[in-house]
């Protein structure tokens with residue numbers, strides 16, 4: 373799976389993808405991250421990628437031209453390598469988009485290439501949503517300053533679903549939201565057994581695996 377991320381702040385992605393499971397997945401070639409600096413695609417002589425909104429109002433709006441050219445560039449490069457358009461999905465992050473959740477992550481994990489457009493400022497010229505992307509995604513009912521955090525969230529949650537990204541295949545099975553929103557992971561504990569008089573449930577210490585499974589199943593349903 374390759375994530376193609378279009379942003380005016382490619383450097384914002386550096387630290388997060390250098391650590392943990394994602395950094396390992398990148399090293400092992402299980403996922404690939406391609407960052408595109410939107411400014412490289414503007415035809416404006418001052419390298420501007422935004423402009424004032426028609427009709428007035430506060431802030432600036434991201435222009436359609438650099439985004440159009442950048443998405444086309446990515447798609448053309450992929451087509452040259454034999455990638456079919458059906459294997460590519462283009463997504464715009466926007467607060468008004470479809471709500472992102474684990475089921476959406478599962479759907480996205482079926483594509484070979486995901487192209488993400490990260491908005492900034494007051495938002496993105498609506499013609500991008502109308503004509504360029506396949507889907508608009510919101511990661512929650514709040515407004516962020518840009519689409520970079522949403523892109524990281526989607527890269528992270530989709531990557532976990534890809535074969536071999538998590539060290540231990542079993543960790544996926546029991547994970548929260550796997551196979552529906554009602555499914556919640558069971559609570560976990562580690563040493564010490566007693567901390568500040570806060571103790572670990574007895575059943576987990578007794579080594580009776582049937583009982584442990586029963587307890588865990590009950591916890592998963594009861595939450």
Ligand code: SAH
Pocket residue numbers: 464465466467468489490491492493494495496509510511512513514515516517518519520522
């Ligand atoms: N004026 C817009 C918010 C713009 S925030 C509004 O009220 O809807 C700037 C950019 O941040 C957006 O273009 C989008 O790319 C990103 N963004 C902000 N909140 C988001 C959210 N909840 N989900 C996904 N992207 C978001």
